[in-house]
Amino acid sequence: MYSKTVAELSDGLQKGEFSSEELTRIYLDRINNPGEDLNCFISITAELAMDAARAADRSRSNGKAGPLTGIPIAHKDIFCTEGVKTSCGSRMLDNFIAPYSATVIQRLNSAGMVMLGKTNMDEFAMGSSNETSHYGPVKNPWDTRAVPGGSSGGSASAVAARLAPIATGTDTGGSIRQPAALCGITGLKPTYGRVSRYGMIAFASSLDQAGPMTRTAEDAAMVLTAMAGFDPRDSTCVDREVPDYTAGLDTPVKGLKIGLPGEFFGEGLDSGVADAVQAALSEYEKLGAELIDISLPNSGLSVPTYYVVAPAECSSNLSRFDGVRFGYRCENPKDLEDLYKRSRGEGFGEEVKRRIMIGTYALSAGYYDAYYLKAQQCRRLISDDFRKAYEKVDVIMGPTAPSVAFNIGEKTDDPVSMYLSDIYTIAVNLAGLPGMSIPVGLADGRPVGLQIIGNYFEEPRLLNVAHQYQLVTDWHQQIPPGFADAIP
Amino acid sequence: MSLDAAEVVKIAHLARLAIEEKGIPDYAGSLSSILDLVEQMGAVDTAGVEPMAHPFELSQRLRPDEVTETNQRDHFMKNAPRVEDGLFLVPQVIE
Numbered sequence: 001m002y003s004k005t006v007a008e009l010s011d012g013l014q015k016g017e018f019s020s021e022e023l024t025r026i027y028l029d030r031i032n033n034p035g036e037d038l039n040c041f042i043s044i045t046a047e048l049a050m051d052a053a054r055a056a057d058r059s060r061s062n063g064k065a066g067p068l069t070g071i072p073i074a075h076k077d078i079f080c081t082e083g084v085k086t087s088c089g090s091r092m093l094d095n096f097i098a099p100y101s102a103t104v105i106q107r108l109n110s111a112g113m114v115m116l117g118k119t120n121m122d123e124f125a126m127g128s129s130n131e132t133s134h135y136g137p138v139k140n141p142w143d144t145r146a147v148p149g150g151s152s153g154g155s156a157s158a159v160a161a162r163l164a165p166i167a168t169g170t171d172t173g174g175s176i177r178q179p180a181a182l183c184g185i186t187g188l189k190p191t192y193g194r195v196s197r198y199g200m201i202a203f204a205s206s207l208d209q210a211g212p213m214t215r216t217a218e219d220a221a222m223v224l225t226a227m228a229g230f231d232p233r234d235s236t237c238v239d240r241e242v243p244d245y246t247a248g249l250d251t252p253v254k255g256l257k258i259g260l261p262g263e264f265f266g267e268g269l270d271s272g273v274a275d276a277v278q279a280a281l282s283e284y285e286k287l288g289a290e291l292i293d294i295s296l297p298n299s300g301l302s303v304p305t306y307y308v309v310a311p312a313e314c315s316s317n318l319s320r321f322d323g324v325r326f327g328y329r330c331e332n333p334k335d336l337e338d339l340y341k342r343s344r345g346e347g348f349g350e351e352v353k354r355r356i357m358i359g360t361y362a363l364s365a366g367y368y369d370a371y372y373l374k375a376q377q378c379r380r381l382i383s384d385d386f387r388k389a390y391e392k393v394d395v396i397m398g399p400t401a402p403s404v405a406f407n408i409g410e411k412t413d414d415p416v417s418m419y420l421s422d423i424y425t426i427a428v429n430l431a432g433l434p435g436m437s438i439p440v441g442l443a444d445g446r447p448v449g450l451q452i453i454g455n456y457f458e459e460p461r462l463l464n465v466a467h468q469y470q471l472v473t474d475w476h477q478q479i480p481p482g483f484a485d486a487i488p
Numbered sequence: 489m490s491l492d493a494a495e496v497v498k499i500a501h502l503a504r505l506a507i508e509e510k511g512i513p514d515y516a517g518s519l520s521s522i523l524d525l526v527e528q529m530g531a532v533d534t535a536g537v538e539p540m541a542h543p544f545e546l547s548q549r550l551r552p553d554e555v556t557e558t559n560q561r562d563h564f565m566k567n568a569p570r571v572e573d574g575l576f577l578v579p580q581v582i583e
Contacts, residue, residue, distance in 0.1 A: 099564050192543040206542050235548055304528040315503060322504075324576050326567035335579050337504070345506030353505055357496075357515065358522055360503040371526065376539030378529050383540060416521050432543020 002162040006219035010067045020070025024053035027072045031163045038139045040158040042077045044117040052114040069112030074164035076155050077118035080199040088201045089121040089133040092328045092347035102199025103231045111226040119154030123349045125203045127151050128421045132351040141480035146405035149179030155213045156183040161483040169213045172203050174425025176211050177437035181400035181449020184439040187213045188220045191457050192432035193238035196231035204313035207429040217466035221245035248460045249467040254288030257393040261296040264398030272443025277399045280440035280450045296385040301378045302427035308362050308375035315359030383431040390455045400437040400449035434459050438466045439475040489523035491516050
């Protein structure tokens, strides 16, 4: 059962081959065995899940089921879930019971989806390896010595190990696509503003976007159709019709113009990753697509630009954590300043503190023009490169990450080398474009992801292009050894 | 760009973050290396480039100035470390 996709599960539920209660029980069992050692979950909401599953089965018998009714899902612990701990991977929110649900959660609940639990993540989504979590690192099911990527590492690892058929993630600089690549699953970061950010704990508000993490593009299309849409509670959510993302999946890609930026295939790219990506591109050629060399000349600026914009916005967003209204409070504060400083100093981990300090510095008097204004100008140049490229091509492809999953502990002492693992994903957030990662091979037994970048609101095309590849290849069906054949 | 210990202490104060004395050299080192990375932006001439604050050039939506939420003070205060009579408690600030 656990090898079925969301589309197959939807079909099976509809035909009455199994109930949501049976399905949910199987996944809850798998989370404990074989999943326990992976540390994918911060909270497992078994009782709520069984209640929701029974409610879904009742809706179905009353003839009120939709395509996602009764299908289990895991949510990144960045989404507020009413009545359930929402930690954002931080000691700061270890005691926080969300008083309301994020719009994404409300929408997926309304679609009848069954929450299995809340997945582990880098603290406040700041990290590329899931090692900054207060709850300990997540392991990669393909090789438990390796990181799953981050920040949506728990979601990626859970979907790869078949502990959940699907999970939600968020992506500020690559946090859906990079862990999807490192764990061998499909991940989609929609266009900025496509999915509501209401109730999604803010990291960098001009970059953050939520999306699905799934096994197949078809599954991502099904779930995005339910997730996306205008929300008056998010001031940057775009008021634009949501298409049925599954409608265009079957369009052939013959004649598709694929742009290959030279900057994404140069120095720093591991040869095993390059080989798998080349093989995928050859597959697209066989399907009739045309490969066109392009240039994104300012893409080298994206990591430096991001490490001003994101910390600046995070230093502002995280000022709300002050030990007064919610979250962690230090013991015996001697005065108000001591309360602020020690609550924040003890409640936040090292990487979060580093980023708050970088952002505080970049925004401080006398430095604003040199850092923040300069970064916003570089952001314009990076974005303009994409605009010019889409005059010539339909989609852009390249590796999602420069290497396969690295080992736990390998990069924790060197923040800058960790930041460079998002070198191909960050520009997409700065421009606000949609991007996907799909599995296209293994190198040294660890998965490789192909990144597909589309023009604004071209999620239907991205999903179509990914789906056509998945029809003729089987990388998305590979199960990590040790997670196949286990119960049940 | 190299930050010294005094600058780290100043930034931590501005950010209202207590950091341990013995951690200061590590912060100075890692923050300096991040600033070195960031300063690669300087290689590009951005004179006359319009800053981009947001992926779309949208202005903020306005809505009618009407009450749309009900008062849920007690519900939201359940997460507060210390409350009394509907007020958040903090250490005394006025003698």
